[in-house]
Amino acid sequence: MVVLLVNGKFCKDPTLATAEDFYFTVLNQRKETNNPFGFNVTFGNVDNVPGLNTLGLSFARADVGVNGQVPPHYHPRASEILGVSEGTLLAGFVSDQRLFTKTLNVGDVFVFPQGVIHFVVNIGEVPAVAFASLNSQNPGTIFIADTVFGSNPSINPKFLAKAFQLDSTIIMKPRTIFV
Incomplete structure (x- = not known):
């Protein structure tokens, strides 16, 4: 038996693939934000959605409590697009010592280029929810x-x-x- 790994992940025989390999169901669940930063992120990536292997995609849901934030971080292997579905967020990134920020309301999106330090802060009066898509099956978060x-x-x-x-x-x- 030959085991084929692609990007360090087991590559399933395509004839054995099922719909479950491409399915993820927990993004509809609100997560607790009772931590020092006031946020919780649920990731969908190649580790929990095997069908993403080799597709160059991952996604996430961010729950951000009132006055909460996703602290400054970067993704070394991906750009990110963030869309707000509830609340009001301030999104920003720093590139070449320039700060780029925008207040995001429901339906707004903001793009974070690959490798730039970025952050999100809930500046509204209700908990916020945002969804992100990243162009890597394993973007990394630093x-x-x-x-x-x-x-x-x-x-x-x-x-x-x-x-x-x-x-x-x-x-x-x-x-x-x-x-």
């Missing part, structure tokens, strides 16, 4: 604060203090949160 302050082993606080132009005692606080 959260900036988690990566910088939660590394193991830790980055020397002197280096971070200099990089952020802050006193090293200030740098120690976020390290205790993200470790």
